[in-house]
Amino acid sequence: MSLDPRAFLRELFDTAIAAAHPAQVLAQHLPTDKGGRTIVIGAGKAAGAMAEVAEKHWKGEVQGLVVAPYGYGAECRSIEVVEASHPVPDDAGERVARRVLELISGLSENDRVIFLLSGGGSALLALPAEGISLDDKRSVNKALLKSGAAISEMNCVRKHLSAIKGGRLARACWPASVYTYAISDVPGDEATVIASGPTVGDPTTSADALAILKRYAIDIPANVRAWLEDPRSETVKPGDECLSRSHFKLIATPQHSIDAVAAKAEAAGIPTLILGDLEGESREVAKVHAGIARQIRKHGQPMKAPCLILSGGETTVTVRGNGRGGRNAEFLLSLTADLKGEPNIWALAGDTDGIDGMESNAGALMSPCSYNRALKAGLNPLHELDNNNGYGFFAELGDLVITKPTRTNVNDFRAILVLENDK
Incomplete structure (x- = not known):
């Protein structure tokens, strides 16, 4: 031979790589109903390429905002593509996360949100929870990256320190319909783990997050510990009403x-x-x-x-x-x-x-x-x-x-x- x-x-x-490129896997899954207002948001390493495909194949009016890592951007007409830092969040990621929440606020049940999700989205949509600074999140994130923690463990902590992850983005979109199209970068392709599951219910708890930090001997600031011990730090759980109009579709997997x-x-x-x-x-x-x-x-x-x-x-x-x-x-x-x-x-x-x-x-x-x-x-x-x-x-x-x-x-x-x- x-x-x-x-x-x-x-x-x-x-x-x-080619088998998972958005140009090959996204278009056939987009909603067929084009009525009503449509907003496209997204985050991850594939977000820019996914935005290009969505804009090309969506026949109605569309507006949107997605965030990709530096060097992963795209040129779109109606969907703005912003670049931010990965794997350690930066100020650009925090700013775009706030803008995403503003864009989807006040929607009605006649509106539609298309969420383009891929690996890296967790760091790119970096909006800390109440009382936690971006520096706090960065220090915890860096420690997790060096600790040997599994991606599911890292994302459990990230979800409970976030204002967007762990189903909170779906809650912010309610009562609009949400269509999440995801490219999986995690073993098992669990929706709750991909980019920390912004639009799906999260079965993990704040107590789990604290246990992970203890397991890997990660020292955390007093305000971070106080937040994780506060009931408000709990994520959106499976079965919550705000998830009833949220649809999740895997379009590419390992x-x-x-x-x-x-x-x-x-x-x-x-x-x-x-x-x-x-x-x-x-x-x-x-x-x-x-x-x-x-x-x-x-x-x-x-x-x-x-x-x-x-x-x-x-x-x-x-x-x-x-x-x-x-x-x-x-x-x-x-x-x-x-x-x-x-x-x-x-x-x-x-x-x-x-x-x-x-x-x-x-x-x-x-x-x-x-x-x-x-x-x-x-x-x-x-x-x-x-x-x-x-x-x-x-x-x-x-x-x-x-x-x-x-x-x-x-x-x-x-x-x-x-x-x-x-x-």
């Missing part, structure tokens, strides 16, 4: 992208093993992938080479060192350290939004030569892993994967290509 592993893995990554990649690989004669959406420490998830790849290469179990191992989801990184790198670079660095140059195993890991953590790369690529090339360059993979320096490691090898912002987000993509042993 004649195959360029580098080019093939990059082509698969591009396929995963599984959609994984399925598209699997179909492309199998069309090229490469069978796939799909492990699904995974969570956990990046370095530990990598060890499991390494074990599976090694078993395939040496023993043909659970399938024979050539084959492709696929997984998605969102891993975490507990920051211990001072290096640079997101969770995908950390995954690949751990994989490299574990495989130690095992022949015929190639891998690519990247974030489908084009940004791995807070770096300029989407991810990186590992070849069977990466381990020995690193040692020759004076890089010890285990030492670099201890320093959380995945970006620096793969930058030195020239193996970063750079896409620039993709304007969508279905979370992490991991592909391990196991080729046949040399004859």
Whole structure:
């Protein structure tokens, strides 16, 4: 079989991104009833691209305001697209959140709100709850990002510190009809977790948020603790009347992208093993992938080479060192350290939004030569892993994967290509 592993893995990554792009998935889901006043709002890494699609395909009058991360904007005529900071909120995100609430205030039951939601929306619509400053939210958010907390845990805390999340946006729209179209970036595709669920009921409690902060030993200001102990901090719960006119639709998920990649690989004669959406420490998830790849290469179990191992989801990184790198670079660095140059195993890991953590790369690529090339360059993979320096490691090898912002987000993509042993 004649195959360029580098080019093939990059082509698969591009396929995963394309399968989740708003241009491919949004238009067919928009409401067919065009009567009444329509307001489009949105937040997330795909919000700008989603606004373009909504404006293009909506035949009636429309106005709106959406927020996307810096570099993810769009040019629309009737829908204003504003850029703000992600993953740590900034003043621009707070200002646009206030403007969104003003835009949807005073609506009637004859009005319609189209809410375009994708990963990143939680940080971008950053309106703190009463008595909490944006600096308070930023400090808690930064601590959570470094703690190793799962995305569901982080969003539980965020919801209870927000004036918009946890169903509060739907309450602000009431009694208008709300149509939320979401691109999922979370394992399990739970509506309550995607961007902290602004238009759906939230089953978690303020007590849960306090327990998470305690679990990860995150020190919080007295005013934040006081708010979380106040009954007013509770989010909108499932079954609340204000949710009766709120409709939620998933239009793209990590599984959609994984399925598209699997179909492309199998069309090229490469069978796939799909492990699904995974969570956990990046370095530990990598060890499991390494074990599976090694078993395939040496023993043909659970399938024979050539084959492709696929997984998605969102891993975490507990920051211990001072290096640079997101969770995908950390995954690949751990994989490299574990495989130690095992022949015929190639891998690519990247974030489908084009940004791995807070770096300029989407991810990186590992070849069977990466381990020995690193040692020759004076890089010890285990030492670099201890320093959380995945970006620096793969930058030195020239193996970063750079896409620039993709304007969508279905979370992490991991592909391990196991080729046949040399004859």
